[in-house]
Amino acid sequence: MIYARIAIPVLSLALLGAIGCSRDLANSTAQPVVASHTQTTTAPAPASVFPETGWTFNGEPGRVVTTPHYRLHTTITDVAHTQRLAAFMESALVAYRAGCGVLEADELPDPSRSLDVFLYRTRGQWDAATRQLLGGRAAPLLAMPRGGYTLAGRVMLYDIGRRDTQVLLAHEGWHQYAQVALAGPLPEWLDEGLATMMEGFMWRTDPASGATALAFVPWANPERFDELRRAAAHRRMWTLDRLVATGSPLDSASMGNTPDPLAYYAQVWALCHFLREGRGGTCAEAVRASIRSAARGGGVAAFQTTFGSIGDIERDYAAFVGHITRQGARELIVRGESPVTGPNRGLSEMGGSTVGQSR
DSSP, rough: OOOOOOOOEEEEEEEETTTEEEEBBTTTTTOOOOSOOOOOOOOOOTTTOOOEEEETTTTEEEEEEEEESSSEEEOOHHHHHHHHHHHHHHHHHHHTTGGGGGGGOOOOOSSOOOOEEEEESSHHHHHHHHHHHHGOHHHHHTSSSSEEEEEEEEEEEEEOOOOHHHHHHHHHHHHHHHHHHHHSOOOOOHHHHHHHHHHEEEEEEEETTTOOOEEOTTTTHHHHOOOOOOOOHHOOOOOOOOOOOOOOOOOOHTTTTSSHHHHHHHHHHHHHHHHHHGGGGGTTTHHHHHHHHHHTTTTHHHHHHHHHHHHGHHHHHHHHHHHTTSTTTTHHHHHHTTTTTTOOOOOHHHTTTTEEEOO
16 A cells, blocks of 8 residues: 555544554644553443434435534444443543543543544545545545545544444544544554554443443453564564654655554554553653643653653663563453453453443
8 A cells, every 4th residue: 555645734644453643734743651540531431322414425324423523424324332432422531531541531532522423334424525525636545445534623433344444443543533623633652553553442240230231441452462462472573762753654754764664653652652561650750741731732752851851761661662562461351451460450450431322
């Protein structure tokens, strides 16, 4: 695939199973990190039904599902499926407002307006909508094998199945929230790290009550873990200075320096975990400072101002990656458990977000 710069302000992309990426292309910069505090989300009860109104796209009948914070425009005919997705989006928003678990609950602002998500039934409809939005600038997006994007606070996706569509919603939803609700930008690597952290979620059933809860668990991301392990095994790991200086691999200006986009995303995912849990969590304050600065409209320098040179932690980061990719660690990742502290660490300690709703 050829990745090219697209001269469109505030565009974020996600290629499922391969790449999740975000950019503020007006300045060729964009935004990541992840969780540590206990966060319990509050979302609509399982029996809630969100109101729907009619909508059409190119003559195709559809609906707009309206939630307290979202308007889901969709041509999908499965009403139960779209109602579940609408509830999923509301649940994810609670985690976004906690900085994906890095901050306290509700520390970040509510979005100032309803967030528009367009979810098409087919790839053909998505292609048509993309051409209508971007005209001659749509070609790089149309070349994506499987994924979606966010443009100026609007998420554009198509249905690729229940689980994978939720993964894309969680990833792109963070970029949408950051574009709309934060007054300033995050460093690009940090924004992408947060988005990949949001890809980790699990459904868990309380054995006593039988109630099912949706938990956002940053470690529960086997795809990023597997790519990180491959990168480490084949010596494709980058220095941290290079990692944080590299623009999005979907940006042609960066492609000469990013021959391995998959490794880029796996490593910003790992870096966020290191900053959260490595060195006993002593690095986490720099991440919190960066997110708070963005919320206030500050620039992208807040992380470096608080942390200093990220290259100084190179040796500790390398040891951290070796530890979390050790033999047997994948079992913990699949269960959503931290490979740093072992299998007995609970969801609340990992910054997981839970919501009482059925699947």
